[in-house]
Amino acid sequence: MAEQASLDVLDAAPHARPLEAGEPTVIRLALDADERVDPHTHPEREIVLYLRSGQIELDLDEETYELAAGDVIRFDGQREVSPYAVEESEALIVLAQRTD
Numbered sequence: 001m002a003e004q005a006s007l008d009v010l011d012a013a014p015h016a017r018p019l020e021a022g023e024p025t026v027i028r029l030a031l032d033a034d035e036r037v038d039p040h041t042h043p044e045r046e047i048v049l050y051l052r053s054g055q056i057e058l059d060l061d062e063e064t065y066e067l068a069a070g071d072v073i074r075f076d077g078q079r080e081v082s083p084y085a086v087e088e089s090e091a092l093i094v095l096a097q098r099t100d
Contacts, residue, residue, distance in 0.1 A: 020079040023061025024096035031056070031085035042077030049073050058082075 025045075031037070031054075039059070049058070051067045059082040060075055067073060073080070074080045077095065 024094050027093045029083070029089075029091045029093055031083065031089050033085055033087045037082055038083040039080045039082040041080050042095055043100055045077035046098055047075055047077050047081070048094045048096075049075075049083075050092045050094075052090045052092060055086040056089050056091070057084045058088060059084070095099070 050072045051069055053069045055069070056067050058067055058073065060079045065073060077098070083091070
């Protein structure tokens with residue numbers, strides 16, 4: 001069985017789930033310029049974030065990563081994460097169960 005969806009038709013902001021519940025979890029994150037997601041963790045997950053458009057500053061614990069459209073970053077969900085949109089931005093986030 002396959003599940004297909006179009007990210008372009010999703011209008012829930014800032015978070016939308018293009019695929020039904022299941023593993024891995026896929027989220028579309030849309031942020032307006034100067035919008036921030038409060039710091040949080042996903043302790044049971046490994047995370048991959050692909051920035052489709054815009055520019056964000058991704059705070060991971062005490063480090064900040066500057067991401068531009070087309071960049072991909074992978075990190076441990078135990079780290080405290082807080083994305084900040086420098087400009088209007090859209091990302092695709094995949095949260096997978098930890099394997100360790």
